[in-house]
Amino acid sequence: MDTFVQQLINGLTIGSIYALIALGYTMVYGILRLINFAHGDIYMVGAFAGFFIAHGLGFAAEPSLVGFAITLLGSMLVAALIGMAIERFAYRPVRKYARMTTLITAIGVSLLLENLGVVIFGGAPRSFPQLLQNQNYTLFGNAAISKSQILIFSVSIALMLLLQWIIYRTKVGTAMRAVSFNLNSAKLMGINTNLIIAFTFALGSALAAAGGVLTAQYNPQIYPLMGIITGLKAFVAAVLGGIGNIPGAVLGGLLIGAAETFVVGYGQSVGIPSTYRDAVAFSILILVLLFRPAGLLGSTVQEKV
Amino acid sequence: MKRILLTFALTATLVANFACVRKDGGPTVASDTGAIKVGVYGDLSGQTSSFGQSTKNGVQMAADEINKAGGINGRQIQLLIEDDQGQPAQAATVATKLVNQDKVVALLGEVASTNSLAAAPKAQEGKVPMITPSSTNPKVTQVGDYIFRVCFIDSFQGAVMAKFAANTLKAKTAALLGDVNSDYSKGMSQYFEEQFNKLGGKIIMRQSYTQTDPDFKGQLTSIRAANPDVIFVPGYYGQVGVIAKQAKELGINAPLLGGDGWDAPQLWELGGEALRGAYMANHYSIDDPSPAIQKFVADYKARYNNTAPDAIAALAYDAMKILADALKRAGTTDGPKLRDAIAQTADFPGVTGRITINADRDAVKPAVVLKLEPTGRKFIYTETIQPEGAAATTTTSGAPAGSASPPTVASPAAGASGTTASPAAGNANANTNTNTNANAAGARATP
Numbered sequence: 002m003d004t005f006v007q008q009l010i011n012g013l014t015i016g017s018i019y020a021l022i023a024l025g026y027t028m029v030y031g032i033l034r035l036i037n038f039a040h041g042d043i044y045m046v047g048a049f050a051g052f053f054i055a056h057g058l059g060f061a062a063e064p065s066l067v068g069f070a071i072t073l074l075g076s077m078l079v080a081a082l083i084g085m086a087i088e089r090f091a092y093r094p095v096r097k098y099a100r101m102t103t104l105i106t107a108i109g110v111s112l113l114l115e116n117l118g119v120v121i122f123g124g125a126p127r128s129f130p131q132l133l134q135n136q137n138y139t140l141f142g143n144a145a146i147s148k149s150q151i152l153i154f155s156v157s158i159a160l161m162l163l164l165q166w167i168i169y170r171t172k173v174g175t176a177m178r179a180v181s182f183n184l185n186s187a188k189l190m191g192i193n194t195n196l197i198i199a200f201t202f203a204l205g206s207a208l209a210a211a212g213g214v215l216t217a218q219y220n221p222q223i224y225p226l227m228g229i230i231t232g233l234k235a236f237v238a239a240v241l242g243g244i245g246n247i248p249g250a251v252l253g254g255l256l257i258g259a260a261e262t263f264v265v266g267y268g269q270s271v272g273i274p275s276t277y278r279d280a281v282a283f284s285i286l287i288l289v290l291l292f293r294p295a296g297l298l299g300s301t302v303q304e305k306v
Numbered sequence: 307m308k309r310i311l312l313t314f315a316l317t318a319t320l321v322a323n324f325a326c327v328r329k330d331g332g333p334t335v336a337s338d339t340g341a342i343k344v345g346v347y348g349d350l351s352g353q354t355s356s357f358g359q360s361t362k363n364g365v366q367m368a369a370d371e372i373n374k375a376g377g378i379n380g381r382q383i384q385l386l387i388e389d390d391q392g393q394p395a396q397a398a399t400v401a402t403k404l405v406n407q408d409k410v411v412a413l414l415g416e417v418a419s420t421n422s423l424a425a426a427p428k429a430q431e432g433k434v435p436m437i438t439p440s441s442t443n444p445k446v447t448q449v450g451d452y453i454f455r456v457c458f459i460d461s462f463q464g465a466v467m468a469k470f471a472a473n474t475l476k477a478k479t480a481a482l483l484g485d486v487n488s489d490y491s492k493g494m495s496q497y498f499e500e501q502f503n504k505l506g507g508k509i510i511m512r513q514s515y516t517q518t519d520p521d522f523k524g525q526l527t528s529i530r531a532a533n534p535d536v537i538f539v540p541g542y543y544g545q546v547g548v549i550a551k552q553a554k555e556l557g558i559n560a561p562l563l564g565g566d567g568w569d570a571p572q573l574w575e576l577g578g579e580a581l582r583g584a585y586m587a588n589h590y591s592i593d594d595p596s597p598a599i600q601k602f603v604a605d606y607k608a609r610y611n612n613t614a615p616d617a618i619a620a621l622a623y624d625a626m627k628i629l630a631d632a633l634k635r636a637g638t639t640d641g642p643k644l645r646d647a648i649a650q651t652a653d654f655p656g657v658t659g660r661i662t663i664n665a666d667r668d669a670v671k672p673a674v675v676l677k678l679e680p681t682g683r684k685f686i687y688t689e690t691i692q693p694e695g696a697a698a699t700t701t702t703s704g705a706p707a708g709s710a711s712p713p714t715v716a717s718p719a720a721g722a723s724g725t726t727a728s729p730a731a732g733n734a735n736a737n738t739n740t741n742t743n744a745n746a747a748g749a750r751a752t753p
Binding site for chain 2: 004007008011012014015018119123124125126128131135137139143145147149216219220221222224227229230231261262263264265266267269274275276278279
């Protein structure tokens with residue numbers, strides 16, 4: 002029983018990270034119908050931004066809650082700016098062309114960020130500093146939760162609630178929903194759509210950066226290609242929940258995280274080696290696309306021609 | 307991932323084609339004057355870049371010493387260093403380039419066995435001898451008769467840790483946690499298990515991971531449920547550091563055991579305090595008081611900004627020195643003749659012990675077991691375990707290591723080595739005895 006609970010905690014921890022990144026995929030898709038393949042790399046950029054902030058301001062040497070908060074917010078800000086810059090200089094100029102053009106641009110931006118990362122940071126993995134004194138809490142029996150896990154849960158829940166509030170309770174959120182509903186009508190209603198799109202990119206990128214810093218507290222190894230697999234899994238999570246659907250992204254993230262951890266934990270007893278965790282995530286994607294293309298929470302919308 | 311693989315595949319094809327063109331059109335006669343070109347390849351920018359960096363440092367230091375002393379028969383050594391990014395496909399590509407395009411006389415590299423295995427066929431095809439300083443998987447030198455190594459192999463290293471677990475730590479049960487994409491890790495797990503079973507132990511849990519796994523808690527939670535006496539983690543430092551940290555978070559207190567893949571400064575940065583109580587097998591101990599080792603350590607520190615040389619650097623240094631020795635004896639850079647000269651290497655006084663190349667083109671050497679001490683980031687010498695046939699010498703527990711049951715050094719490559727008989731082949735069995743007093747195990751007292 003405690004092993005099961007432990008695996009569930011492990012799965013939900015990694016799932017929360019996927020959920021944070023999946024939100025960015027889903028928001029951008031909701032507004033632009035664009036799959037932003039560079040999003041996984043923003044997660045990497047966020048982790049590196051956190052690394053340099055923590056070292057630059059000396060938080061690496063003495064762990065404290067303030068240091069962690071500043072590092073987290075700082076890296077979110079850096080990622081938001083980079084996300085906006087990518088939208089402004091890479092996606093906006095090609096937005097008027099076919100959707101495929103933007104998609105391919107996104108793949109190009111993704112490769113650019115990865116290789117720029119290798120050039121600037123070097124390909125060697127770096128060790129992210131521990132920003133909070135780690136500690137373990139025993140729940141019952143052997144089941145334990147570490148401070149870094151509690152941190153991941155609480156920060157992701159807080160950020161998701163904040164996002165929900167922004168989208169449903171603020172003016173800019175209303176505008177985002179309007180743009181997502183119909184970009185041209187929103188423009189006619191006097192909404193500055195370029196600004197709203199830039200804001201969406203900033204929001205999504207900040208969440209991915211938060212995911213990067215949180216993961217680094219849990220698994221301190223960061224390297225320029227770390228966003229590829231994690232980004233792909235978050236994308237699967239967004240599709241699983243129903244791309245464009247915000248609660249769906251969270252649900253999808255948690256499901257993928259739990260599914261792959263259970264494959265690691267229990268797969269062997271049914272003959273699936275623990276390294277099939279990635280295969281399982283992508284099998285889920287195929288099954289969803291086959292049987293429920295709109296995702297778990299998505300509704301099928303008639304394609305407007 | 308797919309995109310990267312595709313990029314690599316395309317690059318590999320392009321470079322391979324390019325290299326072929328050059329090969330057909332270029333000069334085929336190697337000149338016997340001017341600098342001797344030696345190719346070095348390693349991971350200088352990827353997941354295991356500490357290995358590549360140490361290899362490069364060790365080789366460069368050895369080459370400079372040789373050049374300063376007048377070179378080889380009057381000719382200087384020129385190193386051509388290539389980065390393979392830790393990717394097997396890239397390792398094959400840069401090996402092809404070095405062999406076909408740069409026309410190097412010999413190749414030195416890699417550390418990770420998977421990368422050496424990818425590059426070795428290129429050296430074999432080009433009849434260019436390749437010495438891997440530190441790839442320990444037995445399959446590497448079985449690629450062909452031009453492939454050598456100056457380190458011990460995993461069948462020995464895995465057995466050393468199994469003996470240490472069973473005899474010194476008195477472990478009855480063990481869990482395995484290996485890297486599924488690494489030939490090194492798979493080989494080590496297999497040999498550990500064979501020896502551990504022989505000594506009456508039992509593997510009660512098997513788990514694996516890949517280098518891109520976001521966390522290892524799933525595997526570790528299952529291991530915790532099985533409650534083994536020791537956990538064998540034959541991976542590379544990047545993942546091992548994180549595994550140690552996450553194991554402590556889950557309250558696992560069983561000691562972690564591993565091999566030379568742990569040896570990198572980054573291990574401490576990632577694992578820190580969580581590495582306390584872990585043990586690893588390695589090629590040499592930096593604290594060994596023997597004058598040769600202390601001189602090497604001092605020279606290396608003076609040259610590289612006070613960085614202590616890890617075993618990877620020491621082996622790279624030895625590999626370059628052995629190549630130079632063979633070049634001197636061969637008196638030519640001609641591939642087949644140089645190959646024979648390397649194969650004849652016997653009782654060479656290296657930093658990591660006396661090196662004799664056996665009929666399988668492997669070096670038979672003792673291993674040391676080191677205990678990890680996070681305070682001051684030290685590897686504390688624990689004991690030396692000799693290869694088969696050698697007398698057991700341990701300095702701590704007096705466990706009957708070594709002599710109790712010799713490790714199974716399988717030699718499936720015997721057929722391959724028969725194709726080019728070298729005088730060294732006849733000495734194969736004598737090698738282990740030469741190595742008995744090689745490293746003066748008695749002198750390796752705990753500092």
